[in-house]
Amino acid sequence: MCRPLISSFIALALLSSAYAEAPRMLRLHWEPGKTYKLETVTDTTSRKPGRDLQSQGMNVTQTTTMTVRKDPGTNDRLVEVKFVSVRGQISANGQVIGFDSTKPGEANPKLQQAIGRAMGKTFVLVYDDQERYRDTRDYGSLAAAPGALTGLSALADSLNVAKLYRKSLEIGLPPLAVRLGDTWTTDETMTFPQAGETNVEMNGKFEAVVEREGRKHAKIAFEGKLRSVERIDKPANLIEIGKGSTIAGHIFYDLERQTATFGDYTTNLKMEVMGEELPFEQHITTKMVSIEDSK
Numbered sequence: 266m267c268r269p270l271i272s273s274f275i276a277l278a279l280l281s282s283a284y285a286e287a288p289r290m291l292r293l294h295w296e297p298g299k300t301y302k303l304e305t306v307t308d309t310t311s312r313k314p315g316r317d318l319q320s321q322g323m324n325v326t327q328t329t330t331m332t333v334r335k336d337p338g339t340n341d342r343l344v345e346v347k348f349v350s351v352r353g354q355i356s357a358n359g360q361v362i363g364f365d366s367t368k369p370g371e372a373n374p375k376l377q378q379a380i381g382r383a384m385g386k387t388f389v390l391v392y393d394d395q396e397r398y399r400d401t402r403d404y405g406s407l408a409a410a411p412g413a414l415t416g417l418s419a420l421a422d423s424l425n426v427a428k429l430y431r432k433s434l435e436i437g438l439p440p441l442a443v444r445l446g447d448t449w450t451t452d453e454t455m456t457f458p459q460a461g462e463t464n465v466e467m468n469g470k471f472e473a474v475v476e477r478e479g480r481k482h483a484k485i486a487f488e489g490k491l492r493s494v495e496r497i498d499k500p501a502n503l504i505e506i507g508k509g510s511t512i513a514g515h516i517f518y519d520l521e522r523q524t525a526t527f528g529d530y531t532t533n534l535k536m537e538v539m540g541e542e543l544p545f546e547q548h549i550t551t552k553m554v555s556i557e558d559s560k
Contacts, residue, residue, distance in 0.1 A: 292438065293524055294396055295392055298334070299332075299557065301555075302331075306326050307325045308323075308549075309325075311544065312544055323353065323356070328554075330349055331346050334559070336391065342391070344391075345403075348384055348386055366384045401428060401431070437514065451465075459504045460505070463493050463506050467489035467512075471483055477517055486515045493505045505538075506534055510533065513531060524553065528549075531546065
């Protein structure tokens with residue numbers, strides 16, 4: 266008489282197991298009416314071999330907001346990215362220079378002009394209702410002197426900046442639905458400022474489901490290799506990313522809110538500048554500070 270009941274429990278257990286193991290897309294979800302606030306900390310060090318052993322470094326903390334609204338007449342979501350503030354310090358030749366975009370009168374004028382140029386500027390990323398990227402709009406504010414002849418080049422550079430920022434949000438995330446323990450590979454070309462087109466080969470793994478701040482997160486680990494795309498017409502001043510350059514890190518993806526709440530990765534680049542190799546290391550952490558109703 267117990268067999269039907271036992272069978273039912275077994276069937277329920279198998280069904281629950283199958284549901285838990287169902288592959289899922291770990292894409293970024295942008296909820297209309299919400300504003301996402303990110304804080305990114307970047308530590309950069311470089312050293313020129315054959316010269317003094319003193320390294321040069323820069324520490325930068327950048328705050329960015331993403332405000333989401335629906336695109337009228339479509340199912341698309343418009344994500345307005347705004348660079349809110351940047352602060353940090355540069356160390357070189359035994360000197361340390363600080364800067365803060367919220368205090369424009371306290372920094373070296375040339376440095377303030379360089380770091381403050383993008384502050385307050387915006388662009389819009391377009392996603393469909395399946396969380397797939399569709400387009401980049403309204404990036405003209407990133408360009409210097411739009412409308413001038415030189416502004417055309419600046420506009421193209423601005424689009425590359427917007428595209429690179431989008432890629433930085435999605436770095437390490439799987440391109441297909443995955444289960445716990447699954448691995449994947451990606452191979453794509455990204456355009457970096459001053460370095461141009463760069464081939465990026467990545468391996469990723471859905472390592473675990475963990476609890477962070479009371480929510481279940483997917484822990485994703487990734488590693489990869491970077492190298493500049495070879496080109497015959499390479500400008501003499503273009504920086505090359507040489508063979509042996511690597512990237513590695515991990516992401517925590519909130520399974521309920523469908524967004525990355527924390528990311529940590531390190532790039533070790535073998536930069537080649539005018540025939541000279543320049544070791545370059547960059548450690549980046551990105552934290553979701555808040556998700557709030559848009560004002």
